[in-house]
Amino acid sequence: MDFDDTPEEAEFRAGAHAFLEKNAQRRESGVGMVYRAGNEDPEFRKRAKAWQAKKADAGYAGITWPKEWGGRGGTPIQQVIYDQEEAKYAVPRGLFDIGLGMCIPTICTWGTPEHRDRFARKALSGEEVWCQLFSEPAAGSDLAGLRTRAERDGDHWVVNGQKIWTSGAQYCDFGVLVTRNDFAARKHKGLTYFFIDMKSPGIEIRPIKQISGASHFNEVFFTDVRVPDSQRLGGVGEGWKVSLTTLMNERYTIGGRIGVGVEDVFELARKIELDDGPALKNEAVRDKLADWYVSSQGLKYSHFRTMTALSRGETPGPESSIGKLVNGTKLQSIAAFAMDLMEQGGVITDPDLAPLAAAFQQTLMTSPSARIAGGSDEIMRNIIAERVLGLPPDIRVDKDLPFNKLPTGKA
Amino acid sequence: MNFDFGDDLKALRDHARRVLRERCTSAVVRRVLEGPEPYDKALWKDIAAMGWTGAAIAEEYGGAGLGHLGLCVLAEELGSALAPVPFSSSIYLAAEAVLSGGSEAQKKAWLPKLASGEAIGTLAVAEGPAKANPRKLRTTFRNGTLSGEKLPVPDGDVADVAIVVAQGDRGIVLAVVDLKSAGVTRAPVATIDPSRSHARIVFANAPAEALGGPGGGEALLHRVQDRAAVLFAFEQVGGAQRSLEMARDYALERYAFGRPIGSFQAIKHKLADIYVATELARSNAYYGAWALARDAAELPLAAAAARISANEAYFQAAKENIQVHGGMGFTWEADCHLYYRRAKLLSLVLGSTRLWKDRLITHLESANAAL
Numbered sequence: 212m213d214f215d216d217t218p219e220e221a222e223f224r225a226g227a228h229a230f231l232e233k234n235a236q237r238r239e240s241g242v243g244m245v246y247r248a249g250n251e252d253p254e255f256r257k258r259a260k261a262w263q264a265k266k267a268d269a270g271y272a273g274i275t276w277p278k279e280w281g282g283r284g285g286t287p288i289q290q291v292i293y294d295q296e297e298a299k300y301a302v303p304r305g306l307f308d309i310g311l312g313m314c315i316p317t318i319c320t321w322g323t324p325e326h327r328d329r330f331a332r333k334a335l336s337g338e339e340v341w342c343q344l345f346s347e348p349a350a351g352s353d354l355a356g357l358r359t360r361a362e363r364d365g366d367h368w369v370v371n372g373q374k375i376w377t378s379g380a381q382y383c384d385f386g387v388l389v390t391r392n393d394f395a396a397r398k399h400k401g402l403t404y405f406f407i408d409m410k411s412p413g414i415e416i417r418p419i420k421q422i423s424g425a426s427h428f429n430e431v432f433f434t435d436v437r438v439p440d441s442q443r444l445g446g447v448g449e450g451w452k453v454s455l456t457t458l459m460n461e462r463y464t465i466g467g468r469i470g471v472g473v474e475d476v477f478e479l480a481r482k483i484e485l486d487d488g489p490a491l492k493n494e495a496v497r498d499k500l501a502d503w504y505v506s507s508q509g510l511k512y513s514h515f516r517t518m519t520a521l522s523r524g525e526t527p528g529p530e531s532s533i534g535k536l537v538n539g540t541k542l543q544s545i546a547a548f549a550m551d552l553m554e555q556g557g558v559i560t561d562p563d564l565a566p567l568a569a570a571f572q573q574t575l576m577t578s579p580s581a582r583i584a585g586g587s588d589e590i591m592r593n594i595i596a597e598r599v600l601g602l603p604p605d606i607r608v609d610k611d612l613p614f615n616k617l618p619t620g621k622a
Numbered sequence: 623m624n625f626d627f628g629d630d631l632k633a634l635r636d637h638a639r640r641v642l643r644e645r646c647t648s649a650v651v652r653r654v655l656e657g658p659e660p661y662d663k664a665l666w667k668d669i670a671a672m673g674w675t676g677a678a679i680a681e682e683y684g685g686a687g688l689g690h691l692g693l694c695v696l697a698e699e700l701g702s703a704l705a706p707v708p709f710s711s712s713i714y715l716a717a718e719a720v721l722s723g724g725s726e727a728q729k730k731a732w733l734p735k736l737a738s739g740e741a742i743g744t745l746a747v748a749e750g751p752a753k754a755n756p757r758k759l760r761t762t763f764r765n766g767t768l769s770g771e772k773l774p775v776p777d778g779d780v781a782d783v784a785i786v787v788a789q790g791d792r793g794i795v796l797a798v799v800d801l802k803s804a805g806v807t808r809a810p811v812a813t814i815d816p817s818r819s820h821a822r823i824v825f826a827n828a829p830a831e832a833l834g835g836p837g838g839g840e841a842l843l844h845r846v847q848d849r850a851a852v853l854f855a856f857e858q859v860g861g862a863q864r865s866l867e868m869a870r871d872y873a874l875e876r877y878a879f880g881r882p883i884g885s886f887q888a889i890k891h892k893l894a895d896i897y898v899a900t901e902l903a904r905s906n907a908y909y910g911a912w913a914l915a916r917d918a919a920e921l922p923l924a925a926a927a928a929r930i931s932a933n934e935a936y937f938q939a940a941k942e943n944i945q946v947h948g949g950m951g952f953t954w955e956a957d958c959h960l961y962y963r964r965a966k967l968l969s970l971v972l973g974s975t976r977l978w979k980d981r982l983i984t985h986l987e988s989a990n991a992a993l
Contacts, residue, residue, distance in 0.1 A: 212691060212912050213624050220623070288623070477986065491987065494980070501930060501979035504986065508927045509902030512909045515625040522623045533898045589887070595897055596890035600870050603885040 263337025310341030361390035402450030539582035654706035670739025684734030701857025716743025778821030852910035858932035903935035926982035
């Protein structure tokens, strides 16, 4: 039992370190917060694209991709090692995660060799950015309930409908899209999958204002958007199967944390004075800090167990998804508790007045999304119950009915 | 990165699992729970014969020299099987105390007997239903004799030797007492888990000797508790995992409203939450095992995290296992209560979650940069 790299891993780490040291700035120590960088900011995107191009040149983009896709043909543990090293540097992150993690693997798996050659390298080098057009107002956790319509018209399809929660739609070049081509078929059978040019006529993009006031997501409206049949991935009616490829390709990331952590609330508790001295000396406060420390440590070492499996060439199962479930709630409860320590002053969001530049207040307003996006807490529990513990799937009232006979609520 | 037990230790774990599945059925646990025997003597003999008691004791003291990682995997299986034997008292507590603090003579006197299972040891800390504050102990050690009352002492009715935490002339002392000496009287005491026996022990000028030299008693006690916390955490993870499996199995076979109750999200989500708690506890225990085996400076923090995580996971798993079983889970006949009893017992054996949380934060305050 050790935390050491194998000789091969150590060599790869040294290479990654040398590349980063030469090409990037180290992150200042003491800056605990890693806010989600502004993908919405054109200047940020410019820097992100330049950095991605450098990574691609050096072979650190697409580490796990096969060589035919333009990747390195490396292993998942190499990806984790690179991510660990990169996390020590101030580089723009996040712009390409969806494209490289989900969209392009689907193109390469289901598309033609020409598709692969045309799109994979340009995505890898950061020239082209991709988005994912899956969720709809009435199809979130129940993705297969989507109703964006695709109708055949010669060698084209005509798409009408609405997608939602699309990150980056306003600046992406291409997107992957699931539609319903047959409303009389059963729910999972009438779907067809495409990739589209986001500049196609008939696409309208409107930002969604979140409860935090920011706008990371969009609604995307389709009005008679024409998509060539050559951009269909998989057979007509096979869109569900193709979608699963996209969803299963979520890469193993070490996840740059968004928001505050136990160390931040620990520091706050040192500074805040209660009646009987610093909050850190109060037993109720210590109890909470211990809970968060213990669960953070538990996740850290669970991650090391996952890495061990990767290091041996094993594929970690859905058990590695417990991190998402634990972190979302923890973020929210740390933020709320830290604000309690500030008493009435906890409501202040002015970064000049609130501790840690109002990070706790900001986390309070962003943390609800950590419990919803990418699989809600409830869906994550279902996944653990069904795929890890082997419990039966939910009894489905919609499985054998034609889609257009399903009961619908308020969309 | 190799944050896992090696193949040899996994083989040991599988072997232990197979043996205990056969030798330590719930009928065996119940025989101790319901009967007059304080522990299962035949099982204890087998465990000693297989060398488990001596696993982490060096060969020069009659042990197998497998190291503490070996003891961790055995602990997980003993916890899973609810083994009704004095293993934890004798090995995690007494042997660890002698290993950590004993003089060469004390090691030679006691370790071979503890390793072979010929003698049973224990650690006596508590003095009734309140926090055993090391600075306010009523049991005293003066001029080579021990006086006072310890209650409850795990396996105190069957132990041959006890390490007794007492007030000395200069701070606390861990005193070694042969429990067959004059001046020692003891009687079993009823507890929530009769499958593990406990006793009240009264010392009246009983002859004893300090473990190791004078001074450093409190540090030694903390060290022993930290080391034992990791080993107990593995027992607790084993018990939590078994409780989860019982609940899962029952949820699959029990039907209500025309379907297995395991198809209801109220049950699925409950079990998913137990799974998450158990995995976090397991990961914290693994880190504890690493720190224990290396005797790393991180041990106090790692041990506290392992203990808190394991205390909470096991109790959650054991109480929700009863809940999933419904009324059947509340019967004497179903095995759920065996785990429920053990979960609560183990959560108090080294001090409560509350105390360990305070201890953890105290370590973090002084470590400062460890966060």
